[in-house]
Amino acid sequence: MPLSDDRAVVSIMNENAEFFELRIHAEDGELIYYKQTTKPLNTYQKIFDFKNLENGNYTMDLRIKDTRLLKDFSVSAKGITVGESKLRIDPYFAFADGILKLSYLNFDQEQLNLNIYDEKGLVYETSLGKDFNIASGYDLSALNEGKYEVVISSLKNNFLFSLVK
Structure with missing residues (x-):
């Protein structure tokens, strides 16, 4: 995910084309980014520039049908630190x-x-x-x-x- 100290890439690859929702929210629940596809996709890629985000903890939440993939990350003066992925159904x-x-x-x-x-x-x-x-x-x-x-x-x-x- 980290590309540099303040930029990260999110790549989504799925065997079957599906609708999905991608959210990034702060620890307090504030929504930072939201994307909902309008057609089924196999792949999606976006580079995020987090240099304007406040230092703190964030969560990326990807939902496809009834399955969610959560990835916590933190932003600090040292850059972006990414945690483990968590699968939820x-x-x-x-x-x-x-x-x-x-x-x-x-x-x-x-x-x-x-x-x-x-x-x-x-x-x-x-x-x-x-x-x-x-x-x-x-x-x-x-x-x-x-x-x-x-x-x-x-x-x-x-x-x-x-x-x-």
Whole structure:
């Protein structure tokens, strides 16, 4: 990634052409750069000039479908320092025959919570824990017909699944 003390190159290569989103944000969440493709691409390359960035910690976040690649980097008077890549995959949700199934690989082993909302508010909440592999099923057959939002949340992430019963 570093090209010089204040410039870096980001190269994305994918076997199949896909839509993607690329974000760079500061540690406080401020968005520094955003790119969303308008057509599927196999490759993308951009040189970033970080000389005007304040010293601090940043994250590059590449999303293709339900997969994210995160790379932390820091900018200081000494230049750019790049951390290891972290692969993250969104949770899997399925709803059929009144049963909600979910699974999630909790790479960061964050404390996760599950909340289910109807149009009036919260109808169910539970802790999913912080195990690496989260896999659960919930019998929602007793719920009234209608629209529901299922949210898996941690301090850093929120994942949303909508269902109609």
